[in-house]
Amino acid sequence: MYSAIAFLAAIAASIVFLTRRYNALSHLSTAYLHLRYPIKSADGKEGLPTLPFNWPNGQGNIEKYLRGRENSTKWGSQYGSIYRIWSGFHGEIILTTPNDIETVFRDSHTHLKANANDSGHYMYQLLGICLGLVSGQEWRSLRKATEAPFTRTATTTYVEGMMNHAKLHIASLCETKPEKWQLRPYADLRIYPFLALADILYGTISSELKARLLEIIPGRDSVFAHMMMGGVTRYPWAKYLPLKANREMRQFKQAWARWNDDAHAEAMNKVEKGECAPIIVMYQAVANGSISREALLQTLDEMLFANLDVSIGALAWSFVFIAAYPHVQARLLSELKTALVDPESTETYLMSQSNYLHHILLEGSRLRPVAAFSVAQACPTQRQVGTYNLPAGSKFVVDAHALNVRDPLWGPDNTTFRPERWAEGGVKRAKDVRYCYWRFGFGPRVCLGKYxxxxxxxxxxxxxxxxxxxxxxxxxxxxxxxxxxxWALPPELRIACEKRRER
Incomplete structure (x- = not known):
């Protein structure tokens, strides 16, 4: 066994050496992929603009996500409005204009998500069969088992609890300096939605379970970092290598499964008191064979870790914009004083999608989409997009920066934070920007937790x-x-919070 591991390690080392010294594998892979997966224009004279393959990740995940904003601009200017990148050895066609996106996504309910988002085997072990990355009957079964706590109707019942969570979290941040304190974007915001959502999914968890849940976060962060860096862990054979990434993946998955089992057991003990947390129904779906245990654990991971990390970025930018534009803050404060007069009006206000507060969220997400590119998904039928014939099964990705910021709809002040635009003319209604704005996705696969x-x-x-x-x-x-x-929030940036004085 050890000789086999040593042999695989030697092969991996040789690959790394050849790649760094000669970039040979990148050139060979580029030539092979162009021959293996040609895409031509309708007249057959022109090939789809395609980036060269960079071993071993292609353009994913580092180039597509960690460097997404700058690459959105660079790739668009160099390759045009439609072009192809490589995520591993998988081709992904980048769409940047509303017309092309509508052509592709008008039947998004029939699309198939890319296997593990084309991020490789390590990603498959982490989130490959979660709700957001599966399709067909597998998706329908998972959705049915997990959607109940996320409907709009269910969300209205969380308003009071969420306000209390927010109040307690703020109190913990300003405990030593109640008159003036500093909020660190990202760092001070992460735990609030994490624990708030945990209470929704599992019921009010004990302090012991809460402490254990927080202890899991660093291990999950490390595993996710390994996945984003890619490299040899993209390939199934790498799981046999004695890598730190493999050891940490095993440790996280064991800890996560054990924690969920204990949280479920705690929730079951409260059933006699009339409490029935969503985790109970989800575990029942596993017990009756509707969904697999691994799919549920990955979906819970997606809800608590993956999706919330994206949400925290959006929340951080919202605070930055409110602080950067005093007139926006003044108008929001005026709206709050008028709207929040009793618990019933608070519920109506927070659930509304037509007030100034909601427009602030929309505008912040427009200007600073947390992910530059969407999850890849494949059309089941052939499409002609622009001048190109794209075969059935082609995978498509939406360039959120091109759509949300650079599209002419948002001009002439497309780079300016102006929430008022969402109550004006052509962008007043959601359907007016359906294919001009990327936030929670399109169609029935829209993000489950948006409310x-x-x-x-x-x-x-x-x-x-x-x-x-x-x-x-x-x-x-x-x-x-x-x-x-x-675009990037410097680590030294703070949101200064100074106590308001009633006049």
Whole structure:
């Protein structure tokens, strides 16, 4: 066994050496992929613009996600409005215009998600069969088993609890400095929605379970980082190698499964008191064979870790924009004073999708989409997009930056944060921007947790803005000069929260 492992390790080392010294595998792979997967224009004279393959990841995940914003601009200017990248050895066609996106996504209910998002075997072990990455009957069964706590009707019942979660989280942040304190984007926001969603899924969990859940986070973060970096872990044979990434994957999955079993057992003990947390129904679906245990565990991981990480980025940017634009903050505060007069009006306000607060979320997500490119999905039938004949099974990805920011619909002030645009003319209704704006996706595969995510964000924003004036500072308390082309939030940036005084 050890000789076999040593042999595989030697092969891997040789591959790394050849790649670094000669880039030979990139050139050979590019030539092979162009011959193996040709895509031509309708007249057969022109090939689809395609990026060269970079061993071993192609353009995913580092180039597609970690460097997505700059590559969106660079690739678009170099290759045009429709082109192909490689995620591993899988071709993905990038769409950047509303017309082409409508051509492809008008029947999105029939699309098939790319296996493990074309991110390889390591990703498959982590999230390959979660709700967001499966299709057909497998998706329908998982959706049926897990959707109940995320409907709009169910979400309305969480308003009071979510406001309390937000209030308690803020209290923990400003405990030592209640008059003026600093909020760190990302770092201070992560735990709030994480624990709030855990209470929705599992019921109010004990302090012991809560502590264990928080202890799992660093291991999950490390596993996700390994997945994003790709490399040899993309390939199934790499699971036999004595890699740190493989050891950490096993440790995380064991800890995650054990924690969920204990959380389910705790929830079952409360049934006699009339409480029935969603996790009970989900485990019943596993017991009756409707879904697999692994699919449920990965879907719970997707809900608590993967999707929330995206939501935290959106929440962080919302606070930055509110702090950067005093007139936006003033108008929001005025709206809050008028709208929030009793518990019933609070529920109506937070669930509304037509007020200024909601428009702030929409505008923040428009300007700073957390993921530059969408999850790949395949059309079951042939399409002609632009001048190109694209065969059935072609995988497509939406360029969110091109769509949300660079599309002419948003001009002439397309790079300006202006929530008012969402109550004006052509962008007043959702259907007017259906294929011009990417946030939760299109069609029936739209993000399951969109109502809960919006409620979480709104509850925290309301609790902060009502009680404190927010401004941009650095970690030492100096004023931060905001620039509209700031894309990455520097680690020293802070949201200064100063207690409001009633006049």
């Amino acid at each position: 809960v995510v919006d409620l979480m964000m709104k509850a925290l924003i309301v609790q902060v803005v009502r009680g404190w004036e927010v401004k941009l500072e650095d970690e030492k308390g100096g004023a931060w000069v905001w620039e509209e082309d700031t």
